[in-house]
Amino acid sequence: MKKLLTATCLSALMASAAHAETLTLVEVITSPARTETLESIVARFEEANPGTDVEIISLPWGEAFQKFATMVSAGNIPDVVEMPDSWVSLYANNGMLESLEPYLADWEYTDDLTDRALELGREVDGTAYMLPYGFYLRAMFYNKNLLEAAGISEPPATLAEFTEASAKISELDGKYGYCLRGGAGGLNGWLMYGADMAGSNVFFEEDGTSTANQEGWVEGFQWLIDLYQNGYAPKDSVNWGFNEIVAGFYSGTCAFLDQDPDALIAIAEHMDESDYGVTTMPKGPSGKTFPTIGYAGWSMMSASENKDLAWKLIATLEGPEGNVAWNKRTGALPVQKAAEEDPFYDSPQFAGWFEELNDPDAVPTVMPTYLEEFGFFKDSLSISTSQQALLGEITAQEMADEWADYLTKAQKKHLAK
Amino acid sequence: MTDAVNNRARKPLAKRASAFLEPYLYSAPALFLIAAVILVPLVVGISYAFRDIQLLNPFSGGFIGLDHFQALAGDKAFRRALGNTLWWTGASVFLQFVLGLILALLLDKPFYGRGLVQALVFLPWAVPTFLAGLNWAWLFNPVIGPLPHWFHALGLMAEPENILSDPALAMWGPIAANVWWGIPFFAITMLAALQSIPRDLYEAAAIDGAGPVQRFLSITLPFLAPTMAITILLRTVWIANFADLIVVMTSGGPANRTQIVASYIFTQAFRKLDFGYASAIALVLLVLLLAYALLIILLRQTLLNKG
Numbered sequence: 001m002k003k004l005l006t007a008t009c010l011s012a013l014m015a016s017a018a019h020a021e022t023l024t025l026v027e028v029i030t031s032p033a034r035t036e037t038l039e040s041i042v043a044r045f046e047e048a049n050p051g052t053d054v055e056i057i058s059l060p061w062g063e064a065f066q067k068f069a070t071m072v073s074a075g076n077i078p079d080v081v082e083m084p085d086s087w088v089s090l091y092a093n094n095g096m097l098e099s100l101e102p103y104l105a106d107w108e109y110t111d112d113l114t115d116r117a118l119e120l121g122r123e124v125d126g127t128a129y130m131l132p133y134g135f136y137l138r139a140m141f142y143n144k145n146l147l148e149a150a151g152i153s154e155p156p157a158t159l160a161e162f163t164e165a166s167a168k169i170s171e172l173d174g175k176y177g178y179c180l181r182g183g184a185g186g187l188n189g190w191l192m193y194g195a196d197m198a199g200s201n202v203f204f205e206e207d208g209t210s211t212a213n214q215e216g217w218v219e220g221f222q223w224l225i226d227l228y229q230n231g232y233a234p235k236d237s238v239n240w241g242f243n244e245i246v247a248g249f250y251s252g253t254c255a256f257l258d259q260d261p262d263a264l265i266a267i268a269e270h271m272d273e274s275d276y277g278v279t280t281m282p283k284g285p286s287g288k289t290f291p292t293i294g295y296a297g298w299s300m301m302s303a304s305e306n307k308d309l310a311w312k313l314i315a316t317l318e319g320p321e322g323n324v325a326w327n328k329r330t331g332a333l334p335v336q337k338a339a340e341e342d343p344f345y346d347s348p349q350f351a352g353w354f355e356e357l358n359d360p361d362a363v364p365t366v367m368p369t370y371l372e373e374f375g376f377f378k379d380s381l382s383i384s385t386s387q388q389a390l391l392g393e394i395t396a397q398e399m400a401d402e403w404a405d406y407l408t409k410a411q412k413k414h415l416a417k
Numbered sequence: 418m419t420d421a422v423n424n425r426a427r428k429p430l431a432k433r434a435s436a437f438l439e440p441y442l443y444s445a446p447a448l449f450l451i452a453a454v455i456l457v458p459l460v461v462g463i464s465y466a467f468r469d470i471q472l473l474n475p476f477s478g479g480f481i482g483l484d485h486f487q488a489l490a491g492d493k494a495f496r497r498a499l500g501n502t503l504w505w506t507g508a509s510v511f512l513q514f515v516l517g518l519i520l521a522l523l524l525d526k527p528f529y530g531r532g533l534v535q536a537l538v539f540l541p542w543a544v545p546t547f548l549a550g551l552n553w554a555w556l557f558n559p560v561i562g563p564l565p566h567w568f569h570a571l572g573l574m575a576e577p578e579n580i581l582s583d584p585a586l587a588m589w590g591p592i593a594a595n596v597w598w599g600i601p602f603f604a605i606t607m608l609a610a611l612q613s614i615p616r617d618l619y620e621a622a623a624i625d626g627a628g629p630v631q632r633f634l635s636i637t638l639p640f641l642a643p644t645m646a647i648t649i650l651l652r653t654v655w656i657a658n659f660a661d662l663i664v665v666m667t668s669g670g671p672a673n674r675t676q677i678v679a680s681y682i683f684t685q686a687f688r689k690l691d692f693g694y695a696s697a698i699a700l701v702l703l704v705l706l707l708a709y710a711l712l713i714i715l716l717r718q719t720l721l722n723k724g
Contacts, residue, residue: 069687182582184668235576235583236558237582238578239582239587244558247561253560323587375688380688383668384494
């Protein structure tokens with residue numbers, strides 16, 4: 001009843017405001033600096049389209065998922081939304097996102113997008129329900145001073161060397177090898193090291209059975225558990241999220257950090273450029289490594305009443321000018337080929353990522369974000385079970401079995417569609 | 418008397434009906450609003466507990482009877498959360514109450530600058546919980562915060578470690594933040610009750626030779642008892658339902674050691690988007706809290722009757 005009331009009020013409001021050509025845009029990975037950049041790009045759009053007015057709603061990332069879900073189910077639906085990879089399937093499979101294919105077909109810049117951008121945008125049903133604006137690829141930050149103090153000349157290239165280096169650094173007083181992320185957002189690490197040991201990033205068999213509890217993967221999980229239990233990561237890190245691992249790294253508490261380019265922003269503020277480097281993630285026994293690649297982009301809601309204008313806004317955000325300006329702020333790797341010419345990406349820090357991108361043995365890995373159940377798995381189930389494993393309450397095998405059980409059900413449900 | 422009764426019986430029916438209805442009609446708007454704002458959502462929420470409600474899934478919504486409750490009975494995470502809720506609520510309320518009462522007794526004595534001290538003491542109450550949680554989380558972090566190093570220096574810890582990552586101690590982090598944040602509430606209410614006690618009682622007791630402890634036990638405590646009962650009841654219900662600090666500081670970790678029923682409901686509703694199951698858990702919590710409230714009210718009645 002209350003839903004009905006708000007929906008009618010809202011539609012009445014929308015009807016009366018339709019003359020002023022108002023678009024609503026929701027950003028979900030919010031920071032003050034990002035909002036400022038977004039406002040400046042949107043201001044350019046408003047100038048180019050006189051008589052339009054874009055209302056920006058900024059949701060803090062920590063509560064964005066539930067806030068946006070509540071907004072949408074209450075009928076308060078925006079025209080354009082910033083879409084993280086892990087939400088696409090949920091909204092696309094419930095018919096709430098507009099396919100961008102017809103618009104991409106006549107867009108002048110479609111050919112200038114990197115192949116990966118289109119490939120990832122079409123992750124659900126081979127249809128572009130979102131257009132990525134940038135990639136978050138994991139690479140290894142290392143603290144040059146700590147490595148030197150522990151007598152290590154080169155950053156580790158393999159998991160075995162990584163363990164060895166972490167052990168040496170942990171002998172220093174109050175220092176540790178790895179900035180382990182045991183809390184929110186820690187799933188990437190588990191899946192990367194699992195895949196490294198398994199030598200494959202295939203998450204499911206043909207029939208939908210999860211590979212998570214197969215031997216190689218469990219070895220990878222065990223490798224990370226051992227690293228923690230041997231004291232090569234801070235004891236506290238069982239609870240660490242993004243802010244804690246980044247603070248742990250720039251305060252010199254731990255020497256290795258796997259992170260995306262956006263962590264550069266915080267780290268560059270606190271550390272001298274000469275004190276740290278970025279290199280390819282360490283490789284497993286098969287000689288390959290599987291850094292996770294995440295992405296976020298812009299989507300149009302199918303309930304939008306002004307789709308052509310909404311696409312114009314997305315095109316402004318995704319065009320060469322808007323995309324480079326936006327990614328300089330977000331720290332993600334841009335989707336426009338033209339961006340690679342930009343001097344901003346010429347810095348030594350970015351060299352680490354481009355090197356990794358060009359390394360045939362570093363296989364960018366997309367987590368199975370197309371599963372509707374993935375959000376809960378990533379944000380809740382995997383965290384509590386992996387913390388139990390780190391604390392020695394359950395074994396790596398028990399954790400892997402629980403994961404495989406949940407993921408198999410989700411994948412089979414997905415295949416049955 | 419009999420005349421009056423006969424008179425009333427002879428009034429026409431319409432008049433009697435309107436006389437009977439009159440007070441109800443006056444209060445109808447208010448009753449209607451209360452029903453619309455409280456009862457309807459309550460009934461709808463309770464009905465969710467017996468239905469399969471998945472937010473964003475248009476095909477869900479069917480009645481499934483007691484399935485959620487069956488699942489709940491075998492849910493280990495829920496049982497742990499229930500135990501954690503008792504610990505979290507008990508420790509928080511007890512410490513807030515004791516420290517709040519001591520603070521109120523101290524502030525009850527006039528001294529120079531009391532107004533300023535009172536204002537400062539009540540400051541935590543004005544801090545948004547989200548901010549309080551973040552601040553305390555960083556205070557406990559050995560990389561940034563001072564607390565672990567102080568504990569270490571005092572010999573309480575072998576190493577300056579973060580208690581939030583120690584499964585055995587993690588709950589004390591949010592409890593500490595909650596106590597700091599909640600003391601002023603008890604202090605304010607107790608202080609108000611203390612100041613309403615007639616001062617001449619104390620003077621008379623002192624003349625009769627009662628010491629400070631005796632005065633506290635036979636004058637202060639009986640006067641405060643009703644306020645204590647009500648505030649403790651209210652705070653217990655609030656704190657049992659209050660997951661903000663826990664969500665901000667530990668999000669239920671490590672390994673579910675700080676997951677309370679309220680944060681578990683949040684996880685089920687907004688991480689799994691399973692409103693049906695979340696409502697079933699909420700219903701169980703509601704029943705438990707109602708039982709608790711009845712118990713306190715009974716206790717208070719018996720105490721009052723005894724007095």
